[in-house]
Amino acid sequence: MSATGRLIPALLAALVAAPVWALDYRSVEAPAAILYDTPSNKGKKLYIVRQTMPLEVVVRLEGWFKVRDAEGTLAWIESKAVSEKRHVVVTAPRAVIRKEAKDDAVVAFEADKWVALELVEAGPSGWVHVRHRDGASGFVKATQVWGL
Numbered sequence: 001m002s003a004t005g006r007l008i009p010a011l012l013a014a015l016v017a018a019p020v021w022a023l024d025y026r027s028v029e030a031p032a033a034i035l036y037d038t039p040s041n042k043g044k045k046l047y048i049v050r051q052t053m054p055l056e057v058v059v060r061l062e063g064w065f066k067v068r069d070a071e072g073t074l075a076w077i078e079s080k081a082v083s084e085k086r087h088v089v090v091t092a093p094r095a096v097i098r099k100e101a102k103d104d105a106v107v108a109f110e111a112d113k114w115v116a117l118e119l120v121e122a123g124p125s126g127w128v129h130v131r132h133r134d135g136a137s138g139f140v141k142a143t144q145v146w147g148l
Contacts, residue, residue, distance in 0.1 A: 029083035035075035039064035054147030086119035088147035097138035101127035108138030
């Protein structure tokens with residue numbers, strides 16, 4: 001097998017093994033934060049997001065982030081209102097969080113749509129280790145949450 005023939009499978013394996021969260025996600029740190037249509041406090045106020053809500057940073061400008069929310073809406077937020085601490089938000093009607101990263105594992109708890117969960121770490125392929133604000137933790141399928 002040629003060097004190129006060996007390199008391609010190695011690169012594919014590295015990509016598959018990469019961390020689940022490759023994009024730049026942040027969570028709202030303030031109890032609530034205003035999102036604007038422009039990077040200015042004088043811009044039009046679009047809506048308010050609550051603490052722990054994950055946002056994807058798509059543009060950085062001095063003191064401001066242009067972000068995308070779980071519904072795909074783009075808006076601007078002051079960078080001081082967000083933290084690098086990671087959360088995900090449930091996008092399924094009801095997410096099942098299990099004690100182990102297995103479909104047949106015991107259910108730890110369930111979370112309704114739009115509940116934010118702290119991201120602990122990536123789990124085995126297709127699973128994410130999360131923690132609820134009450135301290136309960138477990139594994140949720142990555143397809144049931146947004147913010148990875």
